Amino acid sequence: MTDSTVTYCYAHPTRETSLRCKRCERPMCASCAVRTPTGYLCKECVRAQQKTFDTAEWYDYLTGTGVTIVLSLITSILVAFIGSFIGFFMFFLAAGIGSGAGTLIANLTLRVLNKRRSRALFVACAAGVVLGALPAAILLLLTGNIYGVIGVVIYLVIATPTVYSRISGIQLTR
Ligand SMILES: [Zn+2]
Ligand SMILES: [Zn+2]
Structure with a gap:
């Protein structure tokens, strides 16, 4: 058989x-x-x-990370500036700024990337958000501005996953 x-x-x-x-x-x-x-x-x-799915060009890593670093730098300075005035209330505001800024950064990054995508690119852009906030965070630490530091950390915790999920197209369920 x-x-x-x-x-x-x-x-x-x-x-x-x-x-x-x-x-x-x-x-x-x-x-x-x-x-x-x-x-x-x-x-x-x-x-x-x-x-x-992987359509990113080499220069997308430069522009994508560049955009997120610059925008995150501006946002973190803003968070630090506001934080030094309102102190404790920063904790509430930082979360709002984090989600608002995260959405804004993601939208601008998406425009720059012109729909080109790759997993490594999403990670690079999310890393740009963290890198951009480092100067402000280090400066705040050195000057002992604890509210500012915590504000920047809260901003990062909210904004980084927001940027990653929006540019990668993952829908966060809220
Ligand atoms: Zn086989
Ligand atoms: Zn096959």
């Missing part, structure tokens, strides 16, 4: 398998299959799929 439906992995001709790539329909073994949200794919198809 021979089974005509027996197929072998495209990469490992000795391995019998019933698994097929959902995109190109090639038979593949379990070690060649990559699990994705839409089903099992072969490694080539996963790579091809990632390419369409």
Whole structure:
């Protein structure tokens, strides 16, 4: 009795398998299959799929990070400035500034990036938010302005994930 439906992995001709790539329909073994949200794919198809999601150019890393650093620098100075006046009330205000500024920074960054995207780029832009706030945070620490420091930290805790989720297209459920 021979089974005509027996197929072998495209990469490992000795391995019998019933698994097929959902995109190109090639038979593949379990070690060649990559699990994705839409089903099992072969490694080539996963790579091809990632390419369409990864459209960032080298200069996007400079402009994207540059924009977030500059905007975060301005925002953190603002937070520090306000914080030195209103002290304790800064805690409430910083969260609002964080989410407002995070949205604004993300929108401007998206415009600069012109819809080009990659995971590394999102991380670089989020890192830019943190880097931009460092000068103000260090200055506030050195001058002993604790309310200012906490204000900047609250701003960062809110703004950084806001920027990351907005530019990467992840919808935060609130
Ligand atoms: Zn495939
Ligand atoms: Zn294989």
